[in-house]
Each structure stands twice: as structure tokens, then as C-alpha cells.
Amino acid sequence: MTRILTVSTSLHPESRSRAILQMVGSGLKRIDGVETDHADLLDIPLPFCDGRHPVEAYGENAKRLSEQVGQADALVFGMAVYCYSVSGVLKNFLDICCGGMTEKPFGIICASGGSLSYMAVEDLQKILMFEVRGIPFPRVVFAANEDWSEEGERAEGLLPPIPERVKGFVQEFVPFVRRLSHKPKA
Numbered sequence: 586m587t588r589i590l591t592v593s594t595s596l597h598p599e600s601r602s603r604a605i606l607q608m609v610g611s612g613l614k615r616i617d618g619v620e621t622d623h624a625d626l627l628d629i630p631l632p633f634c635d636g637r638h639p640v641e642a643y644g645e646n647a648k649r650l651s652e653q654v655g656q657a658d659a660l661v662f663g664m665a666v667y668c669y670s671v672s673g674v675l676k677n678f679l680d681i682c683c684g685g686m687t688e689k690p691f692g693i694i695c696a697s698g699g700s701l702s703y704m705a706v707e708d709l710q711k712i713l714m715f716e717v718r719g720i721p722f723p724r725v726v727f728a729a730n731e732d733w734s735e736e737g738e739r740a741e742g743l744l745p746p747i748p749e750r751v752k753g754f755v756q757e758f759v760p761f762v763r764r765l766s767h768k769p770k771a
């Protein structure tokens with residue numbers, strides 16, 4: 586069984602990264618031998634990290650999130666681009682809960698305003714590679730404002746080619762995770 590945790594990190598009620606992450610989660614759920622779990626930081630508020638350890642110092646929500654992270658074989662993050670980087674909410678979540686991500690593969694679904702902000706995903710990759718030797722999946726789904734129809738709600742009407750990219754992400758992420766978990770130990 587491959588356990589994949591999707592983590593939505595935008596606090597926007599009509600978050601676009603959440604909408605795409607939900608498409609990814611539904612796709613992953615349909616794959617044989619995959620068990621999915623989901624955490625949405627909108628529903629699970631965390632205090633700010635102030636350097637205390639262990640994770641229990643940050644309360645029940647932090648403990649619960651850390652358990653979900655620990656049980657996962659791999660993670661997929663939904664992230665918003667804020668000031669050309671990850672949001673403070675995502676960074677704070679990582680500051681508190683990234684211990685259980687050690688050496689785990691992870692994927693990124695990213696929503697931004699402009700199409701030139703795609704390098705923000707590299708910040709998340711860098712953080713997890715340096716901090717917990719996380720293994721980034723080299724296919725990111727990135728959607729800017731121009732990738733959404735102007736009709737309907739804010740997180741509705743994803744335009745081509747993003748839905749195709751979501752399909753590609755779903756199809757390739759699971760074999761990527763499985764290849765890594767079968768790697769012989771040195």
C-alpha cells in the first residue's frame with residue numbers, strides 16, 4: 586500500500602491551489618494500492634513556531650498533523666505563491682511538522698497570480714531537500730491567473746493545458762514514489 590498525504594496550505598476560502606490539489610487527490614485515490622489522506626491548514630490552525638520542541642508543545646492540531654505526516658509514504662502540497670516564495674502559513678507548518686517528512690518524496694501543486702512566479706516552487710523544494718532530505722518529484726503543476734476562466738467562482742474553470750498536466754502528475758507520481766521505496770538500502 587502506498588500512503589499519500591495531500592496538504593492544502595492556502596487559507597483562502599476559494600483557494601485555487603486547493604481546487605487543483607483536490608483534483609490530484611481524487612485521481613490518486615482511484616489508483617490501485619494507493620491510500621490517500623488529506624489535511625487542510627484552513628481547518629487546522631497552528632500557532633507560530635517559536636523554537637520550542639517537541640511538536641506537542643504546539644498543541645493538538647500540530648500533533649495530529651505530525652501524525653498524518655508520519656504515516657504518509659509521500660506528500661503532495663498545494664501552495665500559493667506569496668511574495669515570490671512560499672506563504673508564511675506553509676513555512677510555519679514546515680517549521681513545526683516537517684520532522685516526519687524525512688527522506689520522503691513530495692510533489693507540488695502551485696497557484697500564483699502571474700506566470701513568472703514559477704520559481705517559487707523551488708523554495709519549497711530547497712527547504713525540504715536541505716532540512717529533511719526530501720525528494721522532490723520533478724513534475725510540478727503550476728497555474729497562474731491566466732489559466733483560469735473568468736466566469737464562475739474564483740477556483741472554477743481551469744483552462745487547458747492544466748487539466749492534462751494534472752492527469753500527467755497523477756499518473757507519474759505513484760510510480761515515482763514506488764520506485765524510491767523499492768530502492769535497495771546501501
Ligand SMILES: Cc1cc2nc3c(=O)[nH]c(=O)nc-3n(C[C@H](O)[C@H](O)[C@H](O)COP(=O)(O)O)c2cc1C
Pocket residue numbers: 595596597599600601602603664665666667668669670696697698699700701702
Ligand atoms: C500576500 C500575497 C502575495 C502574493 N505574491 C505573489 C507573487 O509574488 N507572485 C504572484 O504571481 N502572485 C502572488 N500573489 C497571488 C497569489 O499567488 C494567487 O492569488 C494565488 O491564486 C494564491 O493561491 P491560492 O488561490 O491557492 O490561495 C500573492 C498573493 C498574496 C495574497
